[in-house]
Amino acid sequence: MIEVETCRAALLGSAERDVWRAFQAADPALASPYFSLGFLDAMSIVRRDTRVLVIRESGDIRGFLPFHKGALGHARPLGGPLSDHHGFIAAPGAVFDLQTVLRKAGLKVFDFFGALGTQTAFRDHAQEVDGSWVIDLSGGYDAWIDTRSAVEPKAFRNLRARRRKLEEETSSFRFRINDDRPDVLAKALEWKSAQYRRTSHFDVFSVDWTRKLIDTLLGGGLDNTSGLVSSLEINGQLAAAHVGMRSDTVLHYWFPVYDPAFSKLGPGLNLLLEIARGLSADGLNEIHLGPGEYDFKRELASWQFPLASGYATAPSLAGAARRIADRIENAAESLPLGVVSTLPGRAFRRIDRLAAFRAA
Known part of the structure; x- marks a missing residue:
C-alpha cells in the first residue's frame, strides 16, 4: 500500500533528491529539463503554490509528482501552461493509479495536457493523445x-x-x-x-x-x-x-x-x-x-514520443463539478451547430488557462 506526502521543494532532503536524480538518470523519457530538480526549484522560487508529492511504499520512495496546488484541491502540472511535458518522476516501468494518488494526497482534480503518454497513470485518463517532436x-x-x-x-x-x-x-x-x-x-x-x-x-x-x-x-x-x-x-x-x-x-x-x-x-x-x-x-x-x-x-x-491530455478526479464535489463541465463540453460539441458548438469548451479552456497563469 502506498503512502503519499505533500511537501514544498525546499523540504525535500538530500536523500529524496538523490532518489529523484537516480530516477531521472535511469529513464531516458525523463531526460527533459522539465523533469529535473532544477526546474522544480526554479518554479518554487517564482510560484508559492509549487508542491511535490512523494510516493512511498513500505517506506521506500517509489516516485514523485510535482504540481501546483490550486483552490478547492485543484492541481495542475508543474510549470502550469508553460509545461509542454510533465508526469511522474519514478523508476522505469513504475505504475501508479492516479486517482489513488490524488485521494491519498487530498487532491480533488488533476488536469494535465502534456503528460507522458508512456505512463499508464495518465494514459488511462487521457481524452486526447498527441506527440512531441x-x-x-x-x-x-x-x-x-x-x-x-x-x-x-x-x-x-x-x-x-x-x-x-x-x-x-x-x-x-x-x-x-x-x-x-x-x-x-x-x-x-x-x-x-x-x-x-x-x-x-x-x-x-x-x-x-x-x-x-x-x-x-x-x-x-x-x-x-x-x-x-x-x-x-x-x-x-x-x-x-x-x-x-x-x-x-x-x-x-x-x-x-x-x-x-x-x-x-x-x-x-x-x-x-x-x-x-x-x-x-x-x-x-x-x-x-x-x-x-x-x-x-x-x-x-x-x-515523436506520446503525450496525453485529460483529467483525473478523486471522489469530491470539485471532482463532480469537473466531470459535469466535461459532459457539457462534450454534449455541446456533439450538436450540429458548427462553430457555436465549440464555444462552451473554448470558454472552459480559456478560464482554466487564465486561472493557471494567474495562480501564484
Whole structure:
C-alpha cells in the first residue's frame, strides 16, 4: 500500500533528491529539463503554490509528482501552461493509479495536457493523445542531417538554399548559441509578446512569474537545468532569437521568434540548425520541439514520443463539478451547430488557462 506526502521543494532532503536524480538518470523519457530538480526549484522560487508529492511504499520512495496546488484541491502540472511535458518522476516501468494518488494526497482534480503518454497513470485518463517532436542528435549533427535529408529531400534543399542566401545576400551575420546580453533577452521577449497579441493568443509574459522564471533559469546554479538564449544577427541587427532551457542532454525548444523584415532569409530555421550543430558538439542528444502540426517540426524531427491530455478526479464535489463541465463540453460539441458548438469548451479552456497563469 502506498503512502503519499505533500511537501514544498525546499523540504525535500538530500536523500529524496538523490532518489529523484537516480530516477531521472535511469529513464531516458525523463531526460527533459522539465523533469529535473532544477526546474522544480526554479518554479518554487517564482510560484508559492509549487508542491511535490512523494510516493512511498513500505517506506521506500517509489516516485514523485510535482504540481501546483490550486483552490478547492485543484492541481495542475508543474510549470502550469508553460509545461509542454510533465508526469511522474519514478523508476522505469513504475505504475501508479492516479486517482489513488490524488485521494491519498487530498487532491480533488488533476488536469494535465502534456503528460507522458508512456505512463499508464495518465494514459488511462487521457481524452486526447498527441506527440512531441524530437530532433535526435545522439549520433551527431551530420548523422541527423544525412538521415533527415534522405527522408525529406525537398525540405532540406530549401534549408540549404536559405543558408546560401544568408551567406550571399548579407554583408555579415553572426550566430551566438549562448547569448547572455540582457538587451537580446529583452528584445526576444518583447517580440514574443507582440506575436502573442498579434495572433490573439494570451501573452504569457504579461504575468510576473513567467518572466521571473526565465530570469531564474538564466541565473544559473540549478540542478541539471539552465536557461539558454541564442541569437542570429544580420548586418548588425538582431534577426532571430530563441529562449529555451536545457538539461545535460536535452534542449527544450521553447520561445523562438524572429524579425519579419528578415523572413526571406529564414532566420528562425537557420538559427535552429546552428543551435543543433553547436549543442551537438557540447554533448546534447535531443532537441524537443514540443507538440503541434507544423511543417518544420515534421520535417526536422526524427521521431515523436506520446503525450496525453485529460483529467483525473478523486471522489469530491470539485471532482463532480469537473466531470459535469466535461459532459457539457462534450454534449455541446456533439450538436450540429458548427462553430457555436465549440464555444462552451473554448470558454472552459480559456478560464482554466487564465486561472493557471494567474495562480501564484
